[in-house]
Amino acid sequence: MTGIGLWNIARDTPNESAVVDPDGRIVTYGELAAEADRIGGGLQALGLVPGDTVAMLLPNGADLLAVEFATLETGLYSVPLNWHLTATEIAYILRDSGAKAFVAHERFAETAVAAAAEAGVPALFAVGEVPGFQSLAKLGGPLGERTSGALMVYTSGTSGRPKGVRRPLTGSDPYAVPPVSLWFFGLFKLKPFDGHVHLCCSPLYHTAVMNFAVISLQFGHPVVVMDRWDPHEMLRLIERHRVTHSHMVPTQFRRLLALPEKVRTGYDLSSMRVMIHGAAPCPQEVKRRMLDWWGPVVVEYYAASEGGGTLITAADWLVRPGSVGRAWPGSRVRVLDPDGDEAPAGRPGTVYLQMGEATFEYLGDEEKTKQSWRGRMFTVGDIGYLDDDGYLFLCDRKSDVIITGGVNVYPAEIEGELAAHPAVADVAVFGIPHEEWGEEIKAVVEPAPGVTAGSELSVELLAFLSGRLAKFKLPRSIDYTDELPRDPNGKLYKRLLRDPYWAGRQRAI
Template sequence: MAILGLWNIADAEPERVAVVDPSGREVTYRELARLADRYANGLAALGLETGDVLVTMVHNGVEAIAAYFAAYQAGYYIVAVNWHLTGPEVAYILRDSEARAFIAGERFAAAAVAAADAAGLPAAARFSVGAIDGFTPLDSLGSDRDGRPEHRSTGAPMLYTSGTTGKPKGVRRPLTGADPDDVPLYATVFFGLFGLAPYDDNVHICGSPLYHTAVLNFATISIQLGHKLVLMDRWDAEDMLRLIDTHRVTHSHMVPTQFHRLLALPAEVRVRYDVSSLRSMVHGAAPCPPETKRRMLEWWGPTVTEYYAATEGGGTVIDGADWLRKPGSVGKPWPWSVIKILGEQDGAELPAGEAGLVYMKMGVSSFEYHRAKEKTEESRVGDLFTVGDIGHLDADGYLYLHDRRSDLILSGGVNIYPAEVENVLITHPKVADVAVFGIPHADWGQQVQAVIQLADGVDACAELTAELLDFASSRLAKYKIPKSVDYLPELPRDPNGKLYKRKLRDRYVPAT
């Protein structure tokens, strides 16, 4: 039987490589376990106890992984903060989560200092990767203590939803009190959905920031299962191909934006690298245009696997071969998950083919929005919950997503799903990125607005707008065609592909 778990593997195979950091430095399981022990001991010496919260805001590196495992074995909640946030936004999370300690990277020093000051975090609870005024270097945390912490129990991530509308919500589950050396069955079963077994020469490449829920889960589960983790500091299309070739990468967690940029590479660059080691390149987090998916499947074969899930739990999965039979679907529910489509008004379950709110349930697992009981209750119907996505199930039980309820455009009494329009426009060769949303209209209630980022070397002009609208008109009903098209040098996305549509909408909708 395979030996699983960071500390167990560190004891059994101390020299096995756990992490390759962005500089190319190899870190063994023994080294990673010892670093996690040091951090955990240091935090305990500060007075942190089971159920307390550690917040991190650091770039991809060994320190981020070690901090996660320190909290994991000490029974803490760990909040990995999006380092694109401003000081006030980070301060909100520090206060809302009731953070007892904060680790920040020097790249984000200004936001980190402003946040810690605004949240009133004591100087003794501030630590830095690199140098930040008023922060203690992380290297010194627990440096005078050896061995595992005295009190060990399994901690957990506390995840803040992206906050694209309103304040972000902290999602947390009750701690189990389990032994952190016992890897939960869920980890192996979850990876089994993607055909990934423990060890088996698996190598995971992490090209997205570790503050993203799924990215953090895939990276840390990979280590728990004896896989090598290759970290990228900043994602670059050709650099990812180089690392796949060099390290014989088998799996990753990706987003469609990365697919677009990979496909935009010249053909001679793409064929330069050997990607035959790939087994399961998993994508989620954002809708993938069907044409993009087809082109990736043609290049990488059926290794491209899609899933749909929520921070709050539950989900679906579909492999490449299945997707070709059910194009556009995000798959069938995980064996332990339940997916239902309920009517928005009465909450009644809808028949196959009829669109409504997507509700899900994940076994007996439960969650709550931290300090927001009303938000928890609003999201639930019985033991089901929703994150506001609209979709339908077909007769075979495959889920198709339409859009987010909050993004739905209601124009002249007709529902328009922005994702459908975006999926058409993104396939035009002169379009690099696109966002579609509704803006107020005196007669229709809302009208369709498109904001486009053009491909390199393409200039905006009236003729181009006419060309794009004509292209859309050949593929979409007239009422779905954007009434206005604007252009920006770059759309506001985080590195995981999530579009901050609120920031665009705010340009057109006066604050109330």
């Protein structure tokens, strides 16, 4: 039987499909492994050594995955860059990460050139034509030392400047699949080979998206890659390639559900074995509709780039709607009050996670690293509570909690209720200054297609909420927008909406 791991599969069955690129081109295991070896050897020939960093400004596809595997077999840290960032923002990450090499795609040439000039990266390589960059196709050399590298993703920067989440290198054999990969996919009942096909439908610069694609390839699961996500195209690809598993976010659920009934029911989705979702809170109404449509294959998890997490099956969620599950095996979840004591069941506090003996640091930010840890457990600032059976329910991010009249209000709760209204396509709730109460509640709504925004809609939405939420939780005003500022993985940049109201003021949070 063929062993698992990219290079083992490439050795034994080199002609097996590994990646289906967005343009339909099929890259085999043999081709992908050879590209990774060529690039890895070339980086070593440039003088890069284990612990050095390679940054990538590349769209989804086999080119990005080849560079990723090149770093994974040469002991390098890889930093996949969000291509929505400005040149100045990318330059900051290039400098902060200490990138020794920068690989960019010609699609992002203007941004790449400006960022590279500002950051002064020693070695520049391009897929396609980028002024001042050498062709990645010409990079090569014999592979020297083989040792495992690691992914170093920068936090999204929803508040403050992003920081790289860096774990110690293990020094392990890169051709052996780490046991943690077998364990992690086992949580979702995903076995090596077994006829699996993975659909990558979000940008690979996100931690979970990259991990699911890399582990799928290591397991012999061909990866079908989408460049820009489209709900109709996703359904077509599932049917065409008999996709068995994917990783999605609630924003994508919403857009799938918004498709005409004829489109949604026009494809054979019976190949799907598990549709994994996380990364953002999922409104209960959205989750119920997905379960009604897709059935028990919808599985939710809660985790952070930093490690640790929870999982809940469809059956368990229907018993405990709104929960993100119990700690997965090997992980630990605690909820602590402001004094650092265990919060009683049902009482919100700061959520702390632990994953075995795993550790990490925020690169270049000792204080942020220190504040995130309490003993062997860390927090990313989420507020939540545990029920009597250890199931976790999230309330909100600590930085998003609204304090109005001395009372804590969780925007996520209000957003979840508003999202259930058919006139609402998307929504954000946050606090704005109020002289007497400290903060008042503001909602910004993206109306559903064909819905007219305005005072009449506001009256309708507030009446809808009044039967679902206490009066003190109701928004005091509702604004409307054509599109909320979300990244392609569904993360909402709420600060872009909130910060203008707080210019020159200091929030209590």
